Amino acid sequence: MSQTTPRIAPLQPPYAPDIAGQFDRIMRGAPPLVLFRVMAGNARAWEKFRAGNLLDRGPLSLREREIAIDRTCARTGCEYEWGVHVTTFAEAAKLTDEQVRATVRGAATEACWSEAEQALIAAVDALHERATLSETEFADLSAHHDEAKIFEIILLCGFYRTVSYLANGLALPLEGKAARFPR
Structure with a gap:
């Protein structure tokens, strides 16, 4: 069964200018995917998602x-x-x-x-x-x-x-x- 709403709410427009710029670079002007909007709602997760590095000190012990x-x-x-x-x-x-x-x-x-x-x-x-x-x-x-x-x-x-x-x-x-x- 598919959910219609993500478990964690995605960002809604208008987006902060830096996030909007990141979405535009990734999506080349198309509306950002829900995945990206959910991820961008958590600054750390979004940064790591884009950078692909999780070896630093994060929220987990x-x-x-x-x-x-x-x-x-x-x-x-x-x-x-x-x-x-x-x-x-x-x-x-x-x-x-x-x-x-x-x-x-x-x-x-x-x-x-x-x-x-x-x-x-x-x-x-x-x-x-x-x-x-x-x-x-x-x-x-x-x-x-x-x-x-x-x-x-x-x-x-x-x-x-x-x-x-x-x-x-x-x-x-x-x-x-x-x-x-x-x-």
């Missing part, structure tokens, strides 16, 4: 960010990027060995995750499997995360799916000191 990235990389079978992230950030993100393993081998409902983390992982899994969130999944995610965090989660999943495509598609060799998928 380091732990939330790394859970989303690790799970996305695991679901795409990207041991290269998963290993780099686990090696670099797992300790700082306070991910236990059990949790690191669960990013690859566990369900979203594993007891090692908090309720908020379970909702996050379920959202990552849904985006990977279906490229969307059900109403229930969106509601569960919204119960723990505000709009800025939801934008960031969706953007991270997409960005790291792209990174995974690159690493896997280019058959990058695993980094010597990077973690390996648990067997």
Whole structure:
């Protein structure tokens, strides 16, 4: 069933001059897509969407960010990027060995995750499997995360799916000191 209104309201004209200029550059004078109008309503998400870089400090905690990235990389079978992230950030993100393993081998409902983390992982899994969130999944995610965090989660999943495509598609060799998928 298709929704007629986005879950997060799109910008409506008249647009701020800088946003109007960005829309014009992207759309070449045609009306901006709803996707662009929704994204532009969150300045950070819009900037990152256009820039394609999510490695800076954003609205998610380091732990939330790394859970989303690790799970996305695991679901795409990207041991290269998963290993780099686990090696670099797992300790700082306070991910236990059990949790690191669960990013690859566990369900979203594993007891090692908090309720908020379970909702996050379920959202990552849904985006990977279906490229969307059900109403229930969106509601569960919204119960723990505000709009800025939801934008960031969706953007991270997409960005790291792209990174995974690159690493896997280019058959990058695993980094010597990077973690390996648990067997």
